[in-house]
Amino acid sequence: MNVLAKHVADHGTVGKSRWLFAGEEEGPPHQNTVGHWWRKTLRDAGLSGIKLHDLRHFYASGLVAAGCDVVTVQRSLGHAKATTTLNTYAHLWPTAEDRTRKAAESIMFASLGEPAATVSE
Numbered sequence: 001m002n003v004l005a006k007h008v009a010d011h012g013t014v015g016k017s018r019w020l021f022a023g024e025e026e027g028p029p030h031q032n033t034v035g036h037w038w039r040k041t042l043r044d045a046g047l048s049g050i051k052l053h054d055l056r057h058f059y060a061s062g063l064v065a066a067g068c069d070v071v072t073v074q075r076s077l078g079h080a081k082a083t084t085t086l087n088t089y090a091h092l093w094p095t096a097e098d099r100t101r102k103a104a105e106s107i108m109f110a111s112l113g114e115p116a117a118t119v120s121e
Contacts, residue, residue, distance in 0.1 A: 024060040060085075 023029030029037075038052045056077065063073045068095070074085040094102070109115075 060089055061092055064089055 025031070028034075035052060042048060042050060060073055060077055063076060068076075070082050070085055073089065074082045077085060079085045
């Protein structure tokens with residue numbers, strides 16, 4: 001995240017400089033070029049088994065974990081329909097039971113205070 005933040009601070013988010021991988025003219029590079037750079041990066045880092053598309057799923061799951069609604073995630077991923085987003089990521093959104101447990105926990109903490117940290121020996 002620090003590397004990305006530095007890139008944005010140094011280059012901004014408009015024009016050719018907004019792309020992490022520069023392509024021709026004002027656009028991003030061709031997908032084959034990005035794939036080549038990704039495979040080279042993995043090799044140089046001594047990693048394997050990580051697909052470039054995994055970053056997309058990481059991003060989407062981070063948005064869900066941060067509390068973004070389905071339409072926000074849909075638009076961020078460029079899905080034409082919210083159903084596409086839901087078919088892939090619905091299991092990541094909290095259920096009614098999850099929200100109920102969280103609310104009950106908040107009520108208990110507000111009433112009784114935060115539980116004391118346990119000391120492990």
